[in-house]
Amino acid sequence: MKKKPPPSPRLAAVAVRDPDLAEKDRDLLVRAERDPRSYPRGEVSVWRATAPYLLRPGAVVVGLGAGVWVTGEVELYTRSPHGGGAAMNDAFGRAVQELFDGLHSALLIAWPIGATVLVFMAWIYAGNAVSRNRTAQRLTELKDRCVQPSDLNDDARTLLARAQQATRSVLTSAVHRFDLIDQQRNxxxxxRQEWEAAEALREYTRLVKAEPSNAKGGKVAALLDIRRRALRASLDGITRRVEALESYAEQVAQADDRYRELQQIQDLTEGSDDVLDFVARTVRDDLAVAEIEGMTGEAAAVAGAFTTALESAKEAAVIALSTRTTAA
Known part of the structure; x- marks a missing residue:
């Protein structure tokens, strides 16, 4: 029994960002995609974001303030009016009072420092919360400037993946890198073509998801049928755009193959003079000389084929990269 060929790997779409985005906004979106936990989508209360970090330091500062008041208000020692045996009590009371006075002096220094540190901590945490809220607000504003694969249904996701594969194929080709097919325009x-297709596919998905799952009545079913035909026509228009990109990528791939073939033949014929001299010295065979000279003709033929392929790629670019092309 003949085995079935293994299935081809399924294309995977990736996020598409508006090419007109500023660099800092683009970097923000990329960082948020890589580490979504560090970039919350919603704003938070500055007080609620700050208070939990200030509970323990605040309790310490309150304790220091209470200590200042206690050690400053409570009088633990008064000189005994009696003489004699009361001298020992006077000495003990004086020592305890001096201890409390020293503690009071230390707390008078520590409490302002603690209060200052607490205020500084509150300022830092509140500032971080405000900054995070600004970032979250900016991400909300940029939401429509980025299309995620999760925003699309299966049909739209497949089309986007095809467009992205065609784009990658062109931008990684040798003829693009060496500016043989208008590198700047590509x-x-x-x-821009990829972004416009992604935007249209996201809107198509939104409209499809907005359809009722069950039509109630014949009129609703008829309207739903008209709506679906219109959406299908729009999707067909996007599909034609993607197919134009794929056709361009195919032409570029053919030009790439001819370019590599031309390079290999040129490499082989670069040393033809040395080979010719060697053959002439060793064999003196006219047939060998003619064969090597034929290699140069083969290189010229491949160069001609490369030129033809390059022209075909440029013609395909006119169709695929036309800025006036819009989805139906």
């Missing part, structure tokens, strides 16, 4: 137009 780097500007391809991200």
């Amino acid at each position: 780097e500007v137009s391809l991200p």
